[in-house]
Amino acid sequence: MSVKQLKTLGWYLILIGVGYVFLFPMLFMLVSSLKPEQAIFADLYSIRAILPVGELSLDNYRQVFEKSNIGLYFWNSVLITGGTVIMGLFVNSLLAFTLSRMKWSGQKLVLSAVIALMIIPLEAIVVPLLLLASKLPSIGWEDGMLAITGSWLNTLHVQMLPFVANSFFIFLFYQFFRDIPKDFDEAAELDGATPFQIYRHIIVPMSGPVFATVAILHFLLMWNQYIWPIMAVQGEDARPVMPGIQIFFGRQTGWGEVMAYASFVTLPVLAVFLVFQKKFVRSLAGAGIKG
Structure with missing residues (x-):
């Protein structure tokens, strides 16, 4: 040899x-x-x-469903994570498009603010965010009429809307969009395309890898949320799956049941990564050969 x-x-x-x-x-x-x-x-x-x-x-899995509301927690996590990721892909990519492909007053200032916000952890703003959420009215139906039904606390949307926009994901989109030749934009403008049409029909189809990367990272961020749901949600109806494991762990459960609960909440993460892994790896590889 x-x-x-x-x-x-x-x-x-x-x-x-x-x-x-x-x-x-x-x-x-x-x-x-x-x-x-x-x-x-x-x-x-x-x-x-x-x-x-x-x-x-499968006795441990049966015990998990009998001793906890994991079905409800799982469905809440799917709604929260899926909704936030879908909205986040649109909002973050659209802002990154305006920063990287358009020229307007205050553009560099906004970009600087986006970069600066990347260093601020959630723990630094969670208390002011909680106070704000407690004062925002939640509107729903009562007696067939729209009415204020309470605050944002103990709802699904309080776990979604604060995390739709993310400075790190905006910056990822910005870096990718910036390296796409602007000849495409100029050719589309000559044909009468609006900025949103350029974003929708040119930039988005060419940016599959970065969309997959952000989708995976945003999914992981939201699926593993723990601190914010513990603070903003006290009832069972809107509780996601991660805080639910703490309640389940305190109900005289065996280690096999704990492992079953952990396996059940881990499988969606593996599934999402397997679906997007090719584009995710392609995005990372492309980031190393630019220039």
């Missing part, structure tokens, strides 16, 4: 080792969700801990 082949083999072994480190917790979680608690601890220090062997069943 040549030196080059030995180096290649060495790199493959290193990558396999790194991959194992990242996959081990997930494999352990999925396999443990199918085992009774005694088997989990019996197999803990052997390779059987990550192998689907022994007494396997």
